[in-house]
Amino acid sequence: MSIGSFLLTKDNLALVKKKSWKFGRPEIIDLGMRYYDAHPDEVAVIAQNLAYMGLPNSDAALDTVLREIIVHYYEKLFILVKTYEAYWIAKNRIDMGASLEVFEEARQTNKGVFLGQSHFGATYLMGIALMAQGVDINVVGNFPDPAGTLMQQQTSEIVSRYNTGTATLINLAEEGTDVPMEMIRAFLTKKILSNVYDENNQFSKPVTLLGRPLLGGSGMDKILKNFSDDKLIVATPFLVRTSDETFRYELDRHTLSKGDIIDKFYASLEARIEHHYAQWYFIHELHHSIPTKL
Secondary structure (H helix, E strand, C coil): CCHHHHHCCHHHHHHHHHCCHHHHHHHHHHHHHHHHHHCHHHHHHHHHHHHHCCCCCCHHHHHHHHHHHHHHHHHHHHHHHCCHHHHHHHHHCEECCCCHHHHHHHHHHCCEEEEEECCCCCHHHHHHHHHCCCCCEEEEECCCCCHHHHHHHHHHHHHHHHCCCCEEEEECCCCCCCHHHHHHHHHHCCCEEEEECCCCCCCCEEEEECCEEEEECCCHHHHHCCCCCCCEEEEEEEEEECCCCCEEEEEEEECCCCCCHHHHHHHHHHHHHHHHHHHCHHHHHHHHHCCCCC
16 A cells, blocks of 8 residues: 555545645645554655655655655545635635746647646646636546546536636546547647656656656657647646645746757756755655666
């Protein structure tokens, strides 16, 4: 069992649905910290991953990292069962800054948008952040049930109730899903699509983060090489937690024609980790992306 499977239960979904963010969030954090107390082996792996990356891993720093990992899973539970409160937070607690200019530019110039997403910050709220601003999105991800069905139901409900932008899931958990083809189709039809780039899969390659070698990219460079800057806008978004209940949407724009696009993605991620390392929740599974031969 992992922290994710431990927290994603019917009882916890019911708890989060019943209680507001103010009260449900600390309960899930407490539950998660008790899980880590009972699984010191998992905590040790996280500490080792932090050490590999040269990040703080003392007792206090480690506790902060563990808490932020749990917060990530609370946000997942939250987005699976909440409608009005999720929409309200998106409208009132997320500072979008100047990020919406990119999507307006894409509309005016008839371009698609690729959003390179990482395992950092409040990723489960990134979709509703754009939807609440009237932006239609397409999201690639692995959403096995019950998460996949619940997410589809919740997004449909939010769109129906609050007249938001739409959200279409390209679900890797559904048999027969052809992600490369779906991505290319989305870009050719000038849509906005997000996918992660910091996982290690069969298409990944050596990358560097904080001066340490990793395997990443998720093969996104193989898709993006088929497009140019006059056809596709490429950016890396980050939803940074600025308090227990507020967020800031940050977005870095990238150029396909100048250098390795994956290196640019990782440079953006590195800048966020340097300032908010505890929000990089991928640290609990980073060992899967560390090259075996160093």
